[in-house]
Amino acid sequence: GAGVSQSPSNKVTEKGKDVELRCDPISGHTALYWYRQRLGQGLEFLIYFQGNSAPDKSGLPSDRFSAERTGESVSTLTIQRTQQEDSAVYLCASSPSSGQGGEPQHFGDGTRLSIL
Amino acid sequence: AQRVTQPEKLLSVFKGAPVELKCNYSYSGSPELFWYVQYSRQRLQLLLRHISRESIKGFTADLNKGETSFHLKKPFAQEEDSAMYYCALKMGAQKLVFGQGTRLTINP
Numbered sequence: 001g002a003g004v005s006q007s008p009s010n011k012v013t014e015k016g017k018d019v020e021l022r023c024d025p026i027s028g029h030t031a032l033y034w035y036r037q038r039l040g041q042g043l044e045f046l047i048y049f050q051g052n053s054a055p056d057k058s059g060l061p062s063d064r065f066s067a068e069r070t071g072e073s074v075s076t077l078t079i080q081r082t083q084q085e086d087s088a089v090y091l092c093a094s095s096p097s098s099g100q101g102g103e104p105q106h107f108g109d110g111t112r113l114s115i116l
Numbered sequence: 117a118q119r120v121t122q123p124e125k126l127l128s129v130f131k132g133a134p135v136e137l138k139c140n141y142s143y144s145g146s147p148e149l150f151w152y153v154q155y156s157r158q159r160l161q162l163l164l165r166h167i168s169r170e171s172i173k174g175f176t177a178d179l180n181k182g183e184t185s186f187h188l189k190k191p192f193a194q195e196e197d198s199a200m201y202y203c204a205l206k207m208g209a210q211k212l213v214f215g216q217g218t219r220l221t222i223n224p
Binding site for chain 1: 120122150152159160161162165202210211212213214215216217
């Protein structure tokens with residue numbers, strides 16, 4: 001079946017604008033993760049969903065960042081009043097569950113966000 | 117603090133030579149470790165995980181708890197192995213903590 005789908009693939013916006021990034025996980029995957037990758041750096045964890053609830057929001061860098069998930073499916077990551085340091089690739093991943101057992105996370109292609 | 121360190125940002129070897137990508141971790145719990153790979157113009161994908169003790173595309177990685185390492189090895193590198201490699205530590209049941217990645221280039 002289809003993998004994790006993210007949209008848009010690229011987003012260029014002006015500083016101060018709000019942006020919304022979308023993630024469609026693999027069907028049936030209950031766990032969903034958002035990561036950020038700045039240029040030349042590794043992936044930073046942002047937030048994790050189990051179903052529609054977010055037990056771990058510890059990676060969200062500021063209160064300008066928020067995320068929600070509905071119907072145990074689509075998730076949106078919203079960044080308000082964007083700043084230049086928000087420029088990065090935002091990656092979404094999903095897995096069948098968050099339980100123990102080494103279940104791998106499946107990644108989307110990411111959204112490349114550029115703040116002018 | 118939980119951390120994954122990949123000391124080499126860039127690694128270049130000749131085709132047919134052995135390759136080893138280093139990964140060290142810091143974690144007080146029982147670690148679950150993974151190697152992810154990103155080929156040019158492709159998405160990040162799982163290469164292997166330590167609990168499976170498998171060999172994928174000729175790559176193996178052994179968890180060494182004494183040295184807190186999970187180095188990725190292949191005895192004979194191939195040109196198609198050129199990619200970005202990330203070591204990742206799963207913390208509890210949730211997030212992955214990634215190293216900064218190693219760009220592997222296999223020279224013909």
